[in-house]
Amino acid sequence: MAEYTLKLRRYDPQSGEAPYYEEFQIDLEPHRSVLEAILQVKAEQDGSVGIRCSCRAAICGSCGVRINGKAGLACHTHLDAAAKTGVNADGKTILVEPMGNMPVIKDLIVDMDAVHWKKIQRVTPWLINKQPVPEREYIVPHENMVDVTQTMACIQCGACVSDCLSMEVDPLFVGPAASAKAYRFVGDPRDAEQFERLKDLAEDPHGIYDCTHCFNCIEACPKGVAPMNQIMRLRRIAGSDHHINDRNNGDRHERTIVGLIRDYGLLHEAEMLPRSYGGYSWFAKFHPAAGQELLDSLPSITKALLRGKVNPKIAMFGHRIPKSDLKAVQAIYEKVEGKPRRYELNLYISGYEDDDAPGAAEEPATVAAGGGRMPAGPGPGPHPAAGRGRGRAPRGAGEAPGAPRGTLSPGGRGPTPAPAPAEEPATVAAGGDGMPSAPGPDPNRPTAASESESA
Ligand code: SF4
Numbered sequence: 001m002a003e004y005t006l007k008l009r010r011y012d013p014q015s016g017e018a019p020y021y022e023e024f025q026i027d028l029e030p031h032r033s034v035l036e037a038i039l040q041v042k043a044e045q046d047g048s049v050g051i052r053c054s055c056r057a058a059i060c061g062s063c064g065v066r067i068n069g070k071a072g073l074a075c076h077t078h079l080d081a082a083a084k085t086g087v088n089a090d091g092k093t094i095l096v097e098p099m100g101n102m103p104v105i106k107d108l109i110v111d112m113d114a115v116h117w118k119k120i121q122r123v124t125p126w127l128i129n130k131q132p133v134p135e136r137e138y139i140v141p142h143e144n145m146v147d148v149t150q151t152m153a154c155i156q157c158g159a160c161v162s163d164c165l166s167m168e169v170d171p172l173f174v175g176p177a178a179s180a181k182a183y184r185f186v187g188d189p190r191d192a193e194q195f196e197r198l199k200d201l202a203e204d205p206h207g208i209y210d211c212t213h214c215f216n217c218i219e220a221c222p223k224g225v226a227p228m229n230q231i232m233r234l235r236r237i238a239g240s241d242h243h244i245n246d247r248n249n250g251d252r253h254e255r256t257i258v259g260l261i262r263d264y265g266l267l268h269e270a271e272m273l274p275r276s277y278g279g280y281s282w283f284a285k286f287h288p289a290a291g292q293e294l295l296d297s298l299p300s301i302t303k304a305l306l307r308g309k310v311n312p313k314i315a316m317f318g319h320r321i322p323k324s325d326l327k328a329v330q331a332i333y334e335k336v337e338g339k340p341r342r343y344e345l346n347l348y349i350s351g352y353e354d355d356d357a358p359g360a361a362e363e364p365a366t367v368a369a370g371g372g373r374m375p376a377g378p379g380p381g382p383h384p385a386a387g388r389g390r391g392r393a394p395r396g397a398g399e400a401p402g403a404p405r406g407t408l409s410p411g412g413r414g415p416t417p418a419p420a421p422a423e424e425p426a427t428v429a430a431g432g433d434g435m436p437s438a439p440g441p442d443p444n445r446p447t448a449a450s451e452s453e454s455a
């Protein structure tokens with residue numbers, strides 16, 4: 001047994017009193033979960049503590065809370081691990097608060113209906129059949145189902161929503177969980193409305209271009225859904241495949257960043273607005289929309305200048321990097337743009353494979369193709385264990401049996417693995433838009449029916 005201090009945020013909106021923190025001493029083995037500690041407090045010390053839970057096995061998604069400031073599942077967090085990142089230096093105090101970005105109902109229970117489920121409903125979370133419906137079943141290529149299974153692993157816990165920085169600023173943002181759900185259907189070849197779904201999310205000022213790539217949702221997600229990656233994939237399909245030129249300037253803005261890095265090696269701030277709105281023409285500098293945006297941004301620009309965050313000379317004339325470095329950057333572009341097809345790369349896998357295949361150990365395990373419009377290459381689709389976000393590339397992820405370590409293999413959305421082109425062994429950690437570690441239950445099933453709320 002070990003002693004821990006559980007510091008709980010208490011709040012009952014109906015009481016009219018302000019929130020406060022209360023500490024409880026608990027005695028439990030270090031490998032027991034934070035949820036067990038909360039339930040012990042509830043059973044033995046204060047029955048009024050509000051917590052929602054059901055399965056206690058990281059399956060139902062009901063016990064989302066913030067532990068030491070980060071969202072996660074209380075039943076999936078060991079006491080010793082939580083204490084190590086605790087708020088006090090004593091190594092035994094664990095801070096538990098309700099999730100963010102959602103109103104608190106009581107103590108650790110938040111109102112998922114008010115935010116999370118509304119956003120899920122916003123993205124039409126069901127399949128719209130292509131017509132005519134086949135007499136028997138649809139036959140879906142294996143790769144396509146592998147591609148969407150990562151998003152199907154979502155257990156709707158709301159941890160990503162809780163920690164989304166964009167939602168803090170714009171509560172109307174569709175958010176990470178709903179965007180991942182949108183990819184679930186955009187990536188499904190049986191769905192009849194891929195274009196309409198993407199157009200809707202691209203044109204919405206609170207849609208896919210509202211994400212700021214902060215990575216918080218990837219960090220928070222207990223199921224490796226990597227919502228930010230799904231948002232990027234939605235953007236790529238919207239922009240590159242459907243050429244949706246959205247009114248939010250999102251796609252053009254992204255293309256401008258890509259173009260500026262190719263031209264300068266780093267961002268050239270003064271060129272951002274003209275190129276975003278007017279393209280590469282010199283007259284773009286006088287594009288009315290760019291002027292308007294500049295005017296709107298003046299307060300932020302002035303603040304940045306006053307605080308020394310921006311160097312006016314560099315902002316106006318651009319960064320200069322050594323020519324050899326710029327050439328190296330441009331060589332990457334040439335290589336990527338020279339590819340006949342787009343590869344969906346999951347760049348969040350790092351490290352080396354533990355593979356005992358002869359001769360495999362010394363080579364980095366870096367590529368597992370996944371997702372997207374699909375790669376060519378040898379072998380079958382990504383390994384079902386591929387792509388759990390950060391961490392080691394799984395054994396054989398996305399590789400053809402017997403292929404050299406790091407060889408790209410097809411995965412994801414592409415219908416047909418072409419015969420292997422002369423693809424040199426890749427060195428980028430890729431792929432895994434493939435797979436979750438453990439598929440959860442039907443993500444379309446709201447958990448509310450089976451969960452218990454005790455307050
Ligand atoms: S990456 Fe985007 S969706 Fe994810 S938490 Fe950050 S802003 Fe939100």
Ligand code: SF4
Binds near residue numbers: 154
């Ligand atoms: S994407 Fe991950 S964090 Fe977000 S609701 Fe689904 S399982 Fe939870």
Ligand code: FES
Binds near residue numbers: 054055058064074
């Ligand atoms: S109780 Fe934690 S996920 Fe079900």
